[in-house]
Amino acid sequence: MPMTNAERAKVIDLLDRLDGQKRQNILSSFEAFTSWLSSTLYTVYVKVKEQLSRFWGWLCEAFA
Amino acid sequence: MIPFFRGKRKKRLRMVVGLNQVDKMCPGGWDERLNAPTKAAEKEIRRRTQDIVHKLSDFADISPEHIEYYSALRRYRLLPLLSKVIGHAHAGFKLDQVQPADPFGLAHAEVQEFVREERVRRGEGNGRGNGQQMREKLFEEIKKILSPEEMDDLTSEWKREMRQPPKVAILGKAGVGKTTTINNLFNAQWRTSHTLVGTTQAQAKEFELESGGTLTVVDLPGYGRTLREDEEYEKIYRDLIPSCDLVLLVVQADSRDFADDQEIILKLRDWLEDAPVPQR
Numbered sequence: 630m631p632m633t634n635a636e637r638a639k640v641i642d643l644l645d646r647l648d649g650q651k652r653q654n655i656l657s658s659f660e661a662f663t664s665w666l667s668s669t670l671y672t673v674y675v676k677v678k679e680q681l682s683r684f685w686g687w688l689c690e691a692f693a
Numbered sequence: 694m695i696p697f698f699r700g701k702r703k704k705r706l707r708m709v710v711g712l713n714q715v716d717k718m719c720p721g722g723w724d725e726r727l728n729a730p731t732k733a734a735e736k737e738i739r740r741r742t743q744d745i746v747h748k749l750s751d752f753a754d755i756s757p758e759h760i761e762y763y764s765a766l767r768r769y770r771l772l773p774l775l776s777k778v779i780g781h782a783h784a785g786f787k788l789d790q791v792q793p794a795d796p797f798g799l800a801h802a803e804v805q806e807f808v809r810e811e812r813v814r815r816g817e818g819n820g821r822g823n824g825q826q827m828r829e830k831l832f833e834e835i836k837k838i839l840s841p842e843e844m845d846d847l848t849s850e851w852k853r854e855m856r857q858p859p860k861v862a863i864l865g866k867a868g869v870g871k872t873t874t875i876n877n878l879f880n881a882q883w884r885t886s887h888t889l890v891g892t893t894q895a896q897a898k899e900f901e902l903e904s905g906g907t908l909t910v911v912d913l914p915g916y917g918r919t920l921r922e923d924e925e926y927e928k929i930y931r932d933l934i935p936s937c938d939l940v941l942l943v944v945q946a947d948s949r950d951f952a953d954d955q956e957i958i959l960k961l962r963d964w965l966e967d968a969p970v971p972q973r
Contacts, residue, residue: 632803636727640804643729643796644811650772654789657776658824661785662831664705668783668970669850673843677835684831 652692659688707939707965709777710749710958712742712762712946713870716769728767728799738762742946749944749951753958762946765873768796775878778861782939783971787859789824790904794877858899858906860971862934864913865943866953874943875900875910895929911937917953927960934961935968 632640663681667674674681715738716723722734730738742762750757761777763770771793779785797808836844863871875881881900889895894914902908911933914926934940940961944954 630803632807636804637807639727639729640797640807641811643727644808644815647772647796648815650776654772654776654779655824655827657780658786658789659827659831660780661782661789662828665784665786665854666847668705669854670846673839673847676843677838680834680838681831684834688827 656688656692659685705781705783705969706755706759706962707781707783707937707971708755708759708942708958708961709774709781709939710760710942710944710954711774711874712745712760713765713865713874713943715742715762715946716764716767717947718742723767726801727804728769728796730769745944745946745951749955749958752955753962755958755962765870765877768794768799768877771796771878778878778939778941782859782861784854784857784859784938786824786828787855787906788879788908791879791902792904794880857973858909859939860909860911860937862911862913862937862940863943864930864940864957865915866917866945867915869915869943869945871912871943874941879908880904881908889929889933894926895933916957930960931964934964935972938971940965 663674663685666677666681716730718741719730719734719737722731722737723729724731729735746757746760746762749755749760759777759781761770761774763774765771775788775791775793779788782788797805800808835847839847863875865871875898876883879900880903882903883898883900887897889897889911896912898910898912900908900910913930913933914922916923916926942954942958942961944951948954
């Protein structure tokens, strides 16, 4: 049975959501890296914290 | 989105609670052709799971950020669950190349064909990059700030970490869908198992990730059957959990009684807080 227009619209919406969720995984990965760095090499973490914060802002903006 | 750099430093808790089988919450509410909930069912699932999230997080005083709802069997909301796993696991970035099983793989043939065409039209990755590309860029930025010695330290720790396969402990009541969760969430192929304690009650299973590398899953015995068993298993949990990068607790979303689950979340929280990084 061919897909209806409503089904096509819903699939497109679901695919958009999956894309958004994949981008969220990249943000989670960044958060995991930051946490790992702070627990593994704290002095290095403190030194790059500002840079990480800027990078986080840049990522969020890119994915907005 | 987690406002990571706002406010004071968070206390790490290497735990995710997955509310599985949400598709059973609304009988007749599943669109089999698309393999997705109907609009009304989706709304109802969201409403009811929010209640459970509040119930569990308030009881154990953990952030709702540690809880996610999904259906492993239907492959529904596996990416949000994976996002929580990556974000809360120790060195969770090692899992950021994982691609959960595709929900449209269970849809009808004509829907699958439409999805395939639509994905080709969109192109791979939307040009926004992936976790690995993001890290390469981040390392370039960090390199500008650190001394060569500090950069060497970072690189060496990084390599040491990357050599260790991610280790995830999974537990939940019998029949809650632990195996389906592992198979579909990590899209993993089982390779070997070996017993961790005197009986077959806890096993370490090695999986080959389709995205590359391996994953160790510590499959723990289920709780909530008898008091005696729970006491016996608690010793196993306490023994094995501190070495894991993450504990994934699978809870039956369409249950009416969460007392055992609340109890175990409370205990897990305390054990994990006692071991803020994995004791390898």
